[in-house]
Amino acid sequence: MHNMSMIIDGHTGIEHSIPVAAVYDDVKQLWAGSNTAYVPTLGVGYGGIWGERYWYDKTDVWKHPILSKYVPANILEPASVRRFKAPLEDYNHFNNARVAKELQDEGVDVLLGAHGQREGLAAHWEMWMFGQGGMEPLNIIKAATIDGAIYIGMDNDLGSLKVGKLADLVILNQDPMQDIETSDDIHQVMLNGRLYDTDTMNQVYPTKTKRGAFYFE
Numbered sequence: 001m002h003n004m005s006m007i008i009d010g011h012t013g014i015e016h017s018i019p020v021a022a023v024y025d026d027v028k029q030l031w032a033g034s035n036t037a038y039v040p041t042l043g044v045g046y047g048g049i050w051g052e053r054y055w056y057d058k059t060d061v062w063k064h065p066i067l068s069k070y071v072p073a074n075i076l077e078p079a080s081v082r083r084f085k086a087p088l089e090d091y092n093h094f095n096n097a098r099v100a101k102e103l104q105d106e107g108v109d110v111l112l113g114a115h116g117q118r119e120g121l122a123a124h125w126e127m128w129m130f131g132q133g134g135m136e137p138l139n140i141i142k143a144a145t146i147d148g149a150i151y152i153g154m155d156n157d158l159g160s161l162k163v164g165k166l167a168d169l170v171i172l173n174q175d176p177m178q179d180i181e182t183s184d185d186i187h188q189v190m191l192n193g194r195l196y197d198t199d200t201m202n203q204v205y206p207t208k209t210k211r212g213a214f215y216f217e
Contacts, residue, residue, distance in 0.1 A: 004030065013037040013151065015113060019046035021095040023102065032106040037151050039113040040100045042129040043122050048092025051129050052117050056083045066186065066198060067121050072216040079118075097133025104139060111151055112144040124184040131180045140180055167193040 003018050007030060017040040018027075031038070043052040055061060061080035062068060068076065088094070104110040112130075114122035123144065130140045149159025157166050169190040174182035186198045195205035203209040 007031055007034050007036045010034075011036055013039055013111075015039040016041050017045040017047070017093075017096040018099070020099075021047060021092065023099050028103065028106045031103055031108050037109040037111055038100060038103055039111045040096050041113040041115050042093045042096050042100075042126055043117050044115050045093040045096040047096065049086055049090050051091065051093030051096070052122065052125065053084070053086070054091045054093060054129075055118075055121075055125050056080055057085055061118070061121070064121060064184075066184065067119065069199075070201070070214070071119055072214075074216075093129050094132055097129050097131075097135070099133075100130065101133045101135040104135065104143075109147055109151060110135075110143050111148045121184060127176075127183055128181050137177045137180045141176065 146159035149155040171188040173185045176183045201211045
């Protein structure tokens with residue numbers, strides 16, 4: 001009820017999922033008639049076990065080929081090696097994601113929020129969980145890029161590939177339109193026009209520069 005009153009009062013966005021397993025026409029019509037965006041943040045979704053825990057349960061997070069290179073083992077492993085298990089029906093993020101997709105279908109701007117959880121990987125989990133709720137890959141990518149840029153008034157600089165925008169890019173090895181869960185198969189990253197190799201984090205353009213050692217190496 002607090003979330004609904006925020007929409008009525010004209011809040012620009014609702015951040016964190018509404019904690020119910022389903023919504024009906026009253027909520028859909030109200031939300032679609034507003035300009036309030038929705039950032040469900042499925043990784044810490046309410047109403048059941050957090051979505052983040054699903055990935056610790058079902059995948060070997062500590063073996064992730066990128067994460068394990070750049071996060072010290074003494075930070076990564078305690079949260080991921082010894083994990084609890086739960087049946088799929090206990091993970092409410094599936095319901096949260098389905099509701100987000102239904103609201104998006106009604107015209108509500110649904111955006112990605114990874115909550116600063118697991119370094120970098122949480123944003124990919126968020127996209128994958130949108131997919132588990134039935135959202136199409138193109139709409140997931142829009143939620144993660146241009147729609148969020150529009151929401152914060154930065155779409156002239158961020159959110160899509162266009163001459164004059166900031167040169168911040170992620171270059172993938174696979175096509176996420178075919179399988180959104182390949183979005184973390186990253187070849188290179190460009191930050192403000194500087195291109196970095198994922199395997200080493202060495203700069204490869206415009207000049208080749210080897211990175212310094214991390215404190216834990």
